[in-house]
Amino acid sequence: MERKVVAIIPARYASTRLPGKPLLDIAGTPMILRVVSRAKQSASINRVIVATDDQRVFQTVVNAGEEAVMTSPDHPTGTDRLAEVAAQLDAEIIVNVQGDEPLIEPSTIDAAIEPLLANQSIVMSTTCEPIESAEDALKSNVVKVVIDREGFALYFSRHPIPFPRLAALEHGSIRAALEAQPELLKLYHKHTGLYAYRRDFLLTYANLPSTPLEQLEALEQLRALENGYRIKVVAVMHRSIGVDTPEDLELARRLISG
Numbered sequence: 001m002e003r004k005v006v007a008i009i010p011a012r013y014a015s016t017r018l019p020g021k022p023l024l025d026i027a028g029t030p031m032i033l034r035v036v037s038r039a040k041q042s043a044s045i046n047r048v049i050v051a052t053d054d055q056r057v058f059q060t061v062v063n064a065g066e067e068a069v070m071t072s073p074d075h076p077t078g079t080d081r082l083a084e085v086a087a088q089l090d091a092e093i094i095v096n097v098q099g100d101e102p103l104i105e106p107s108t109i110d111a112a113i114e115p116l117l118a119n120q121s122i123v124m125s126t127t128c129e130p131i132e133s134a135e136d137a138l139k140s141n142v143v144k145v146v147i148d149r150e151g152f153a154l155y156f157s158r159h160p161i162p163f164p165r166l167a168a169l170e171h172g173s174i175r176a177a178l179e180a181q182p183e184l185l186k187l188y189h190k191h192t193g194l195y196a197y198r199r200d201f202l203l204t205y206a207n208l209p210s211t212p213l214e215q216l217e218a219l220e221q222l223r224a225l226e227n228g229y230r231i232k233v234v235a236v237m238h239r240s241i242g243v244d245t246p247e248d249l250e251l252a253r254r255l256i257s258g
Helices: 029-042 055-063 078-086 106-118 134-138 167-171 174-180 182-187 199-207 214-218 220-227 246-257
Strands: 005-009 047-052 067-070 095-097 124-130 143-145 155-157 189-198 230-237
Touching: 005 029, 005 078, 029 047, 029 055, 029 106, 047 055, 047 078, 055 067, 078 095, 078 199, 095 106, 095 199, 106 124, 106 189, 106 230, 124 143, 134 174, 134 182, 143 189, 155 220, 167 174, 174 182, 189 199, 189 230, 214 220
Parallel strands: 005 047, 005 095, 047 067, 124 230
Antiparallel strands: 095 189, 124 189, 143 155
C-alpha cells in the first residue's frame, strides 16, 4: 500500500528564458534538489518523486539518492506529467510542488494539504499570499485569485481583479488608484502554483479537454472551475519566489546564500 500523501515535482529541462532550469546551481546545489529538500521537510508528505522527461535531471536526482521517474516528453502541461506518475501510485493525495520554487516553505505545503485531510468533499486545493504593491497587482505573470466567503476560488486571472471602479475613475487609472490608495491592495491575492489533489480527481481532471477560459488566460486551473469543480484556497503568509528569469535566479541565490 502506498503512503497516503505523495509530492510529485514536475521538472522540464527546456525553458525559454532559463535553459536547463532544474539543474541551475543555487549556492552549490542544483535547484531541483533544493525543491526536493523543501518538500521532504513537509510534515504531511510521506514520499517525494521528481517527474522529468530529461535524462540529465533524472540522473542528477537519482545520484543524490532521491526518487525520480522518467515521463513522456509529449505532455503539454505539468499536470499531465503529474497524472502519468500518479496513475501508477496508490496514494490518496497527490501534491504538485513546482520545480522552480527552491524557497518553498514546508509549512505552505502543509497548508495546501490540510483541507483535503480535514474534509473528504474537497478534491483540490491551492494557496495564495498577499499582494503588497501596485506593480504586482498589475503584472500579468502574477496570477490573481478571487475567493468566495467559504474560501473557494471564484476565478483566477492575470488581470488585476477585482477592479476598483470608483477609485479608478477618481484617480484616472487603476495604477493611479492602487498607488494613491494602497489599502485597496488588500483586495488582491497572489495565487501560488502549489496544488493538492485527491488522486482520483487528478486523473479525471488531467483527462478533461482544455477549456475556453483556460486557453484565453493560459491558466490550467480554470479548466477545473469551468467544469464545475471547486478549488479550496488557503491563505499563507510566506512569500513564494518562482525562478522564471535570470533576475529571479540571482534573487534566489542571494537569499539562500544569506
